[in-house]
Amino acid sequence: xxxRCILPPIGMRLLFGIWCCTVGLAAWAQPRNPFDTPEGQAQxxxxxxxxxxxxxxxxxxxxxxxxxxxxxxxxxxxxxxxxATVRNGIPGTEMPAVRVTDDEVWKLVAFVKFLGTMPAGExxxxxxxxxxxxxxxxxxxxxxxSIGPEGPSLGPDLSDVGRRRDLQYIEESLLRPEADVPxxxxxxxxxxxxxxxxxxIRLNEDDISIQVRDGQERLRSxxxxxxxxxxRDKPSMMPAFGPVLSKREIEDLVxxxxxxxxxx
Ligand code: HEC
Ligand code: HEC
Numbered sequence: 001x002x003x004r005c006i007l008p009p010i011g012m013r014l015l016f017g018i019w020c021c022t023v024g025l026a027a028w029a030q031p032r033n034p035f036d037t038p039e040g041q042a043q044x045x046x047x048x049x050x051x052x053x054x055x056x057x058x059x060x061x062x063x064x065x066x067x068x069x070x071x072x073x074x075x076x077x078x079x080x081x082x083x084a085t086v087r088n089g090i091p092g093t094e095m096p097a098v099r100v101t102d103d104e105v106w107k108l109v110a111f112v113k114f115l116g117t118m119p120a121g122e123x124x125x126x127x128x129x130x131x132x133x134x135x136x137x138x139x140x141x142x143x144x145x146s147i148g149p150e151g152p153s154l155g156p157d158l159s160d161v162g163r164r165r166d167l168q169y170i171e172e173s174l175l176r177p178e179a180d181v182p183x184x185x186x187x188x189x190x191x192x193x194x195x196x197x198x199x200x201i202r203l204n205e206d207d208i209s210i211q212v213r214d215g216q217e218r219l220r221s222x223x224x225x226x227x228x229x230x231x232r233d234k235p236s237m238m239p240a241f242g243p244v245l246s247k248r249e250i251e252d253l254v255x256x257x258x259x260x261x262x263x264x
Contacts, residue, residue, distance in 0.1 A: 032079055033110055033113075035103065035107045035109075036110045040106070040107045041111050043107045044107035044109070044111030044114075047100065047104055047108050047111070048111050048112075051098050051100065052065070056068055060112070061166055062164075063165070065164075066164050066165075068115045068116065070116065070261075071116035075090065077113075077116065079113075082112055086098055086105050086112070125251055126253070126255030127251075127252045127255060128255045128259050130252040131255050131257070134249050135257075138245070139241065139245065144238065145157070146158070146159075154201065155237070155238060156182070158260055159260055162257055162258040167258055170258060171254050174240075174253060174254070175242045177239070178234070178236045181235045181236045184201075186235050187199060187200065187234060187235055187236055188230050188231065189234070190210060190220075190227055191228050191229040192227055193226055193227070194226070198212060198214050199234075201213045207224065208223065208224055209224055210224065
């Protein structure tokens with residue numbers, strides 16, 4: 001009689017315990033990477049060469065894409081965060097979603113994590129403080145660029161350019177701005193039939209009209225019927241600084257810009 005009263009609660013407690021363990025384990029095990037092994041990393045490395053290296057560099061050192069050797073990730077460095085970044089890409093940036101299986105994404109994540117443990121790369125020969133002075137003074141960079149939320153928006157915000165781009169890309173931006181112009185910053189020159197000419201960043205365009213943001217950051221809209229010509233031969237609003245600044249000044253600027261990593 002006593003036994004029959006006590007047994008069910010013990011059974012229940014046992015079952016509940018097992019249930020807790022299973023759910024707990026599943027929650028704990030779920031976001032972990034099943035391919036975080038030497039073999040997984042090696043397969044991830046091969047996939048990385050095909051799908052990622054043309055932006056992130058063969059050794060993850062960065063280029064058109066972010067430097068992946070720092071171990072810092074704006075969208076989180078946990079396995080689950082990295083999985084989401086690689087699976088879905090980063091909306092609003094050039095980082096695309098990758099077209100591979102989920103298992104392959106996990107292998108890529110294993111390799112990306114491995115890259116994040118590498119020693120920090122070269123940060124350039126220039127002088128960061130001198131570069132900051134040129135940025136704010138002689139270079140007149142603050143006419144078009146902000147570092148942080150306040151400021152002009154004719155050029156991209158540079159608060160984390162050192163994380164997004166490598167040294168070579170940054171130097172090229174200064175010497176040959178037109179070498180790689182993101183779609184959002186393509187410049188055009190609109191010449192109207194009455195002879196007015198307005199250069200600016202193309203915001204929108206359809207069969208009927210075109211909208212640009214001009215050098216004074218004013219929004220301008222033109223009906224196509226009054227437009228004589230739209231010139232697209234100078235795709236960047238940014239001047240080339242080779243003729244304006246010395247080699248040394250360019251080096252200092254590159255060192256300053258590469259130190260901007262968006263970290264607090
Ligand atoms: C077309 C260029 C391009 C390709 C291809 C590309 N990326 Fe990216 N990736 C970027 C850019 C640009 C960023 C920086 C985005 C930002 O934060 O503004 C980035 C950022 C990242 C980040 C950092 C995210 C963070 O939280 O800071 C990771 C990780 C990453 N990419 C992994 C990969 C992997 C793995 C592949 C290959 C499957 C890949 N990327 C392919 C351009 C690219
Ligand atoms: C007249 C406006 C203007 C001025 C002045 C200007 N820039 Fe730019 N900059 C732009 C535009 C527009 C872009 C985007 C198009 C491109 O990449 O060429 C850009 C792009 C860049 C990039 C690449 C950013 C990225 O996210 O890829 C860097 C770095 C840069 N500028 C640095 C500088 C520095 C340093 C100075 C001063 C010496 C400067 N800029 C002066 C308009 C300007």
